[in-house]
Each structure stands twice: as structure tokens, then as C-alpha cells.
Amino acid sequence: MRSGAKVAIAGSVFVVVAGGVGYGGYNLWNGVMGGDASPDPRSASASSPRTGPVTGEEITTTARDFLAAWAAGESDKAAQLTNDPVTAGTAVLSYREGAKVAKAVITPGAAVGATVPFTVKATISYEGVTKDLSYASELTVVRGQTTGRPLVKWQPAVLHPKLTAGATLRTGPAKTATIKAVDHNGVELTAEKYPSLRPVLATLRERYGSKVGGSTGVETWIDSGSEAVPDTTLLVLSKGRPGTLKTTIDAGVQAAAEKAVKSYDRTSVTAIEPSTGAIRAVANNPVTEFNTALSGGQAPGSTMKIVTATMMMQHGLAKPDSRVECPPTVTWYGYLFQNLKKFKIDNGTLTDAFSQSCNTTFIKAIGPLDKKDLADTALGETARRSFGIGEEWNIGVPASNGSVPESTGTESAASYIGQGKITMSALNVASLSATAKNGRFLQPYLVAKELDDREFATAEPLSEEVASGLRTLMKAATTGNGTAAEAMAGVPSPKGAKTGSAEVGDQATSNSWFTGYSGDLAAAAIVEGGGHGGDAAGPVVARVLKAG
Known part of the structure; x- marks a missing residue:
């Protein structure tokens, strides 16, 4: 744990506060060497890495340590508990810094086989505006191929279920102005009322937001990293002024x-x-x-x-x-x-x-x-x-x-x-x-x-x-x-x-x-x-x- 950190219990969740910025977890990571690196030659198991399916205890312990390190903002430590520490480390660091996460409380559920579900309540803070982003995700524990150690199988969806390879979580001024999409008779079209239009509306916003007036707000979104795939807005911290875009849809x-x-x-x-x-x-x-x-x-x-x-x-x-x-x-x-x-x-x-x-x-x-x-x-x-x-x-x-x-x-x-x-x-x-x-x-x-x-x-x-x-x-x-x-x-x-x-x-x-x-x-x-x-x-x- 970093110097000066304080620990307080919130239900079954430990909340770590360091330097005025808090991250939540339910246990703290303590000096475990991670990744798929070679084991300590002094270890009794160095010559014969453990094999076979991961055990229930290994699943629980590995998930606990990874989630605690992630929640505490310890990207390097969290990464070393995965089977791809280089990619995972960058992603966990970006989660905290790119998305402007001031605090994250992670609550695990019961393991189902080697998979552990959990919920995240992330507090996003940007230029004096603070809002919570809550969602559920899961991780899977596997055995390292070279070390035999139990490790989190890394994939972007661990951090957020909508994250894919190449995508990142971002918070800041929206890239495009918001739109108010309407049907050909002027009826407003929203993703909440018409779920199938969600990807359509996201693309229309990216393509035409700047062409129909309006202004940008501050949002948390998934940057797809590809021009062919629209970004996904997860949270609106402050609304911009939407421009009206008329579509051919009939409500x-x-x-x-x-x-x-x-x-x-x-x-x-x-x-x-x-x-x-x-x-x-x-x-x-x-x-x-x-x-x-x-x-x-x-x-x-x-x-x-x-x-x-x-x-x-x-x-x-x-x-x-x-x-x-x-x-x-x-x-x-x-x-x-x-x-x-x-x-x-x-x-x-x-x-x-x-x-x-x-x-x-x-x-x-x-x-x-x-x-x-x-x-x-x-x-x-x-x-x-x-x-x-x-x-x-x-x-x-x-x-x-x-x-x-x-x-x-x-x-x-x-x-x-x-x-x-x-x-x-x-x-x-x-x-x-x-x-x-x-x-x-x-x-x-x-x-x-x-x-x-x-x-x-x-x-x-x-x-x-x-x-x-x-x-x-x-x-x-x-x-x-x-x-x-x-x-x-x-x-x-x-x-x-x-x-x-x-x-x-x-x-x-x-x-x-x-x-x-x-x-x-x-x-x-x-x-x-x-x-x-x-x-x-x-x-x-x-x-x-x-x-x-």
C-alpha cells in the first residue's frame, strides 16, 4: 500500500484513500510477483510449476488480489496478476487517468467455475463535476502456461464489458456535438425508447453532429479507436446544446x-x-x-x-x-x-x-x-x-x-x-x-x-x-x-x-x-x-x- 494511505471498511468493501483520491477494493495486494514471468528459483516449486485446473481457492485469491490492486489504482500490480501484464498495465492505468476515475468501489459476486462476476461503482470527476458510473463485469482465472501460477485471463472487457481491443475509456469534452434525432414527423428518437437505434444514433451523431448546430458537453465514453466503429457514450457529466437532425424513420x-x-x-x-x-x-x-x-x-x-x-x-x-x-x-x-x-x-x-x-x-x-x-x-x-x-x-x-x-x-x-x-x-x-x-x-x-x-x-x-x-x-x-x-x-x-x-x-x-x-x-x-x-x-x- 502506498505511503499515507488510510483504510476504511464500507460494508464488505475496503476503501483505500491515498493523497486525497480514493479507490475501492475488498482486499489489498501484497507484493505478489505476477504475469507469466519465471518463478523465484529459491521456490520449492520452481522446478515443477503447478499444473491442472485452477482450484477454488486460487480463483478466489487471484480475483481478490487483482480487483484490490485495480481498485487501489495500482496498475503495475494489477497487471502482474494477469497473463498479459504489458497490455493490462496500460489499460488499467488508462482507466484511472484517461477516464478521470477519482474512486472505484468493486464488489465481487460468487465464483461460477473459474469466472468471478463483480460490480463497479466508479466516481468520475472532471473540472468540478462529479458523477457515478455503475456497471457489472467479470473475470476468469487461468493457470499460467510457464509459471503454473493462477492468473487473470486478460481481456479489455474485464475493465468494462463494452471495451474491446484497441478501445479506451475517456472522459472530457465530447468529440462531437450532441444531436436530437427526430423521425420524419418530428417525433424524438431516443435509444431508451427505441433500443435498436442506439448504434444508428451514435453514428449519426459522429457524422452529423457538427452539421446541425448545437454544442458539445462533457462525457465519459468508450473511444473505439476506429473510424468505422462509433464511440459509445457511457455517462454525461454536463449536457451540450443538441442540434436537431431529421431522419426518415417513422416512430x-x-x-x-x-x-x-x-x-x-x-x-x-x-x-x-x-x-x-x-x-x-x-x-x-x-x-x-x-x-x-x-x-x-x-x-x-x-x-x-x-x-x-x-x-x-x-x-x-x-x-x-x-x-x-x-x-x-x-x-x-x-x-x-x-x-x-x-x-x-x-x-x-x-x-x-x-x-x-x-x-x-x-x-x-x-x-x-x-x-x-x-x-x-x-x-x-x-x-x-x-x-x-x-x-x-x-x-x-x-x-x-x-x-x-x-x-x-x-x-x-x-x-x-x-x-x-x-x-x-x-x-x-x-x-x-x-x-x-x-x-x-x-x-x-x-x-x-x-x-x-x-x-x-x-x-x-x-x-x-x-x-x-x-x-x-x-x-x-x-x-x-x-x-x-x-x-x-x-x-x-x-x-x-x-x-x-x-x-x-x-x-x-x-x-x-x-x-x-x-x-x-x-x-x-x-x-x-x-x-x-x-x-x-x-x-x-x-x-x-x-x-x-
């Missing part, structure tokens, strides 16, 4: 989307206004810094048949009323593709095949031999030229452009039904429906391009025949024995939809996809591991469309 549709994604784990949904491209809702469950709804990159399954059907109509292969084959299976370059449960449609049309999502139709109608050049290149060209997929989308925050790369062999057949190398986000797939409904692609956007003179992606309008044909196909999917009929039953007309399921690696259950439109609102959702598109993702989309 009512956003609220419905927030509720809809809670029905399933690992779910994302996006809604777009077809006539303008305005994004009306973005929601994810769980909410993470990575916005899956906007930036995800997953195989879209049979929702891709919207693009494949467009390609077929544009190249004269079929029209909605054309007779097509839908056998149970089809072979492409020796590889067997099949329909769900090997169903077939006898003497059906392209509309029948689309509405019932017949895989073999969208492979057999193109064929790998007599139309090989078309099979290798046309789908990607159609996706880009007619739907803007693969062009650069500048929506106002990071977002995926979608990708339909050139394919060969069996990958070409797989691409027609949304598998292979194709990747899209819920935003991209929602835009497919929006384009079909509107008759032309309008790049989705979240804030007006005039704010920063962004260039919007463009595409060629669909011909009236193709646009009308797409709407016929998608309407059929919502009626009769169409795969989207049940999910879209209560959704107002005019409406259209397409279901999809996508197999992913060794995942036992396919991802559930669904996209559709109703009136002037289009949406798409993915439920990872949700199975058939109409079963899981369908109800999510339907709930959002009804809110529009």
Missing part, C-alpha cells in the same frame, strides 16, 4: 419493428418506403454495435427469386403465365437440387412456381448447357442494373451494398435460389420488394443527402411489363396456397411477398427470410435458424407492414 413503424424482433432470437428487420427510398424502421434482436439489419451479409434464400424471375422475364425465358416445369429434382452439372420435401407442380405457370417457391423451376428453365453464358453472368448483371445490388449505397450510416458475384458450375444454379456466394442484408432484401412495388430502384436512405452531398446509387427502371409481372408473382405468393399467404393474411392490399429459407454451413436449421410490401411500405426480415420463411420471418414482416 410508429419503428416501435412495431422493435416489438416484432423480440419474438425470436437473432432477428433483424428493415422497412422502406418504395416511392421515395426512405428507411422507415431498422430493428435487431439482440442489439449490438454491429447493425445486422443494415450491414449483414447472409445468403437470402428464395427471396432471391425476385431477381431471378426478373432476369428470366428480361431475357425472354418466361412470363408470369408461361408454362414451366417444376419436377421434384433437377440435375445441374451432375449436382442434384430438389424442392422442399420433393414436391412438384404439374402443368404449372411461372406464377405457380414463384408463389409455391419451386426451386427446380428457377434452375431448369435456364439450363446449364444451351444458355451457359447467361447462367454465369446474367443474374449479377440483373441485380446490379435493375436493383442496385452491388452499387455503393450511401444511406447515411454504414450499410451493406449486397453482393451477387459471377458464378460458375453448380454455384450458378445455387445462386438462382439465393444460395452460393450471394450475400445480402435485410435492408438489401427489403429494397428488392420496394423496387418491385415502385417499378424502379431508389437507393434507401436514412438522412437527406444534402447534409453531406452524398452520391446515391442508381439503377435502370424496370420495364412496365417486367414490373407488372413481378407484382403479379408476388401477389400470388400471398393468396391461395402461396407460401406467404398465411403470414400476409391480415396485411392490407395492395400487397405482395416472397418467402425464403437459406441453408448456412453446418447450421442444423435454415435461416428464415421473408420480404413483402403493403401500400407504400416494404420490409424484409431474417430470423437466424428460424426455418421456413413464412413461419418465423413472415410474422415479423407482417407486423411491421400493418404498422404502416
